[in-house]
Amino acid sequence: MKQTFAIGIGGAAGQGVATPGDILAKIFSRRGLHLNAYNAYQSIIRGGHTLLTIRTGSEKVTNMGDRIDLLIPLNQDTMDRHLQLLTAGAACIYNADTIKPGPAAEGVQLCPLPVSELADISRNKVAQNTLAMGAGLHMMGIGFPALEEVLREQFKKKGEAVVAENIGVARAGYDYAAAHFMSFPNPIPKTENRYAILSGNVAMAMGGAAAGVKFYCAYPMSPSTGVLHWMAAHARKAGIMVRQVEDEIGVINMTIGAAHAGVRAMCATSGGGFALMSEGLGMSAMIETPVVVINCQRAGPSTGVPTKTEQGDLWQMLGAAFGDYPRVIAAPLDIGDCFKLIPEIFNLADRFQCPGLVLCDLLLSEGRLSVHPNDLDFSPPIDRGELITTNGNGNGAPFAVGMNGDYKRYKITESGISPRAVPGVPGHIHTVATDEHMEDGVLISDEFTNPVKRRAMMEKRMRKVAGIEAAVPPPTLWGPRNADVTLIGWGSTKGVIEEACEILNEEGISANQLQIRWLVPLHGEAILEILKDSRHTIIVENNFSGQFARYLRSETSFVPDGHIRKYDGEPFMPHHVVEAVKEQLAGQRKLSVPMHEIMV
């Protein structure tokens, strides 16, 4: 079993859950530890219930895990909801003045803090949070200077008095714990590594900057808004034009307009906004102007559960916009991959002059993960494809100026790719059209059309599909060959399935994993080749109907032995997958829908 330590901090929105979360994340990352943070929250600005889980360890931590070691409830509601989930060895630190503990399992240490005795609560409204942090830090075996350093940074802007006060309160909590509470048996380790802590949204925004995105626009929509916030805050330093637009229809069309002028342009939204963008994607495909669109899925349909995660938009992405056209769809596997994927998909979109779609979800978008700084590479390969600009072609080489007017924007080629001149280039004047058109761009719909011309242009565009397939690697199998069970997942479930496989292997059930990153192109034959030796196959996905299972069957006729699905808004925890695998291997059922035990 992985040696990890998880802290749950819960309270009402507006009670200051985020600040201790950020402070603890910083302390762990500075100790050279990995961490994963997941915030279960509600669509409410003040009130409601939110539970932030921070899990840390010296090895890679890929998901929220199965257990909370330290619970810090900031209100009675949190105590009532979660104390019962703690098991032997765990502890709960709480404000003894305002919160009463309920029945706790044997071996759970209750740590009441006499908050009004330890701090002046009339002056410091969040004293209980700071005291609890100090107390918790001592119990984890971390020296006080680590907290002092971060508090100093956190409150620097508010002046020395505020800094001193907070450090004093934290110290009181630290000392009180030393005198009254039992420390955890294994102190939190320390390594020489250093990691960056970031959300998937920040990773995708930074990945965009690294890919050379010069235009980003969006309409705010949870859980994609974090991309807009990073872009807006860093726009001027990164040299990116960032706009907030009136709606997602405007967003996709503005993005296409900017891309058409010759810059890399990107936008992000969630399922509802993506639905509005659908017609625009068809335009991107028809006029062959590449854009990258991110969909951060949340629980649908309709407004759904805006603050909860789901993998329910796969078929929307597969079917977005009418008609047949080439597209690329990829689902990042973790937060580090959110960064890495963006330059990759831009290169494909640019080379094949088609839309590139990123299918992310709330779990990655708003979760946070430790990523090695070397994995945030701001010099990835940039391939603009066959682009003709006033500076030369997009890859820096000079272009031949054809002043004779024989330039054909949609020249029929073997690859289906036609050199793309942007407005402003002399000698390449042309009109692009969402109507079907001829090689030179002149509309053939409807007046000049005939079946031969239409077929030729359709085949030209669709020839790009073969090129895209050749440019994208097929998936590979992770873990032992010949395993008892093969777990198939896609996108964000990578980490939790990986850990479930580790647990199963430790328990004597050999398990391996096939995780899909490129959804289109899918490489169906390679997948069949991998799965033909599998003894028992189970598809794990965060939706009701088995959207990926249905897609895989439609592309390959493959039918798995079983399914594990979850559609309650919360992500899988490792034990959900482990227990479901066991019951399916025992022949108890073919479809498992694990119950989420944490009431958030």
Place this chain on the structure above:
Amino acid sequence: MATGVQRASQQLTMADLKGKVDPDWCPGCGDFGVLAAVQKALVELRIPTHNVVTISGIGCSSNFPGYMNTYGMHTLHGRALAVATGLKLANHELTVLVTGGDGDGFGIGGNHFVHSMRRNVDLLYIVMDNQIYGLTTGQTSPTSRVGMKTKSMPFGNIEAPVNPISLALAAGATFVARGYSAEQKHLTELIKQGIEHPGFSFLDVFSPCVTYNHDNTYQWFRPRVKKLEDDSAHDPTNWMAAMEKSLLWGDEIPIGKFFERTDVSTLHGAEPVLNDGPLVHHDPRVPPDVARLFVEELM
């Protein structure tokens, strides 16, 4: 648009502006007059054709870019202004003309119309307003008069029309004018002014549909249109007066420049990211020292 307008080194002719195909509009369509006036204006302003992008939505009048020898985009129904905004922000040295009809601009594209004006995007938006849906064979449009009988409202329109001039003034357009396709010289002059105006120029043009609109015909317009330029009391810097003029409809319908102000920054002019020239000429790479800071702030 003065900041971005570049001049051709040699004289242009009308033939230089002619597209690859001839318009397929009905004989007598008002749009012919608008096309001729736009081409004339570009010849007179001597803007190099490769620096002009004509962007349209969908509809009869939206086939416009195909009839021009400039860069062109025939986009989606109602979306031309959004596409044009993105394009202008990515390369503000281009002269951007947006063309379309009243259904495209005031109906399905109404949201983008309002927001493009408040943003003061630097482009000229020409609406060929025929008060009817033509390409879908004659349905009521957002500018159809009350009582007008169409295929979609055979018992007469019961909805009040939008007033494009008042709407543009209220939304913050910095150049607001109305032309008439049968008044060629006057229209050409308005188009030239609209192209040179720094900011959003809105030009609503009466462009009669000879096939489907039997109410608002050339015969109907001729005695009614009155040029604001002939009214010595009209002051196009006075917004309130322009608003009052915009409400005139009936026996007397003003055409000409209602309003212009040049003291508002264009959208691209207000964004420091563009201080070093058009985005399309920027180095795509984030400088290594800046990239390092982006990563360090997460540690």
